[in-house]
Amino acid sequence: MRAGKNIILVGFMGTGKSTVGRLLAKKLQKEFYDTDAEVERVTGLSVKEIFRRYGEVRFRSEEKAALKRLLQGDNRVIATGGGIVLDPENRELMQARGVVVCLTATPEEIYRRVKNNDDRPLLQGVDAWEKLLRLWEERRPIYSLFPLQVKTDGKSREEVVAEIIALLSSQEKEEELEG
Numbered sequence: 001m002r003a004g005k006n007i008i009l010v011g012f013m014g015t016g017k018s019t020v021g022r023l024l025a026k027k028l029q030k031e032f033y034d035t036d037a038e039v040e041r042v043t044g045l046s047v048k049e050i051f052r053r054y055g056e057v058r059f060r061s062e063e064k065a066a067l068k069r070l071l072q073g074d075n076r077v078i079a080t081g082g083g084i085v086l087d088p089e090n091r092e093l094m095q096a097r098g099v100v101v102c103l104t105a106t107p108e109e110i111y112r113r114v115k116n117n118d119d120r121p122l123l124q125g126v127d128a129w130e131k132l133l134r135l136w137e138e139r140r141p142i143y144s145l146f147p148l149q150v151k152t153d154g155k156s157r158e159e160v161v162a163e164i165i166a167l168l169s170s171q172e173k174e175e176e177l178e179g
């Protein structure tokens with residue numbers, strides 16, 4: 001893997017961006033960051049609390065600022081919040097400052113992973129499954145804009161990390177061949 005390069009993980013909530021990102025960073029000897037954690041560090045509030053007190057618009061603006069700050073560095077693995085890709089400027093920034101890998105999972109698998117967790121304001125309530133499906137359908141076209149995709153269903157985090165590394169290596173080889 002080319003030294004110094006930033007790797008940015010995007011994908012729907014519950015696709016494992018933070019868990020996989022932490023391990024990927026360790027394997028590649030890069031520093032790990034997480035936009036949600038950065039927002040929480042700067043505001044002193046949990047993501048849940050920001051949504052509750054100030055709403056999603058405020059969260060998105062904190063999230064964008066966090067992304068910009070984290071992308072100023074090099075040699076990082078950055079896990080992002082699932083909704084970061086909604087903003088076209090965020091997408092451009094990520095693609096300009098690193099290689100973006102999109103993690104995917106089926107909605108059924110995502111629901112299994114997130115249902116017992118109340119940290120995600122967008123997936124709360126008795127209709128959490130319907131909310132998830134609606135968001136998933138809405139966002140699917142945006143996630144598919146990213147050429148590098150890794151399926152995570154039924155895979156361990158080690159397997160996902162190995163796939164990401166293989167994908168990035170083959171992409172680098174292709175780039176070298178293209179000159």
Ligand code: S3P
Binds near residue numbers: 018083119120121
């Ligand atoms: C969000 C995803 C969350 C967090 C916030 C909003 C989204 O991050 O940023 O709750 O809009 O998809 P994860 O993808 O890490 O759950």
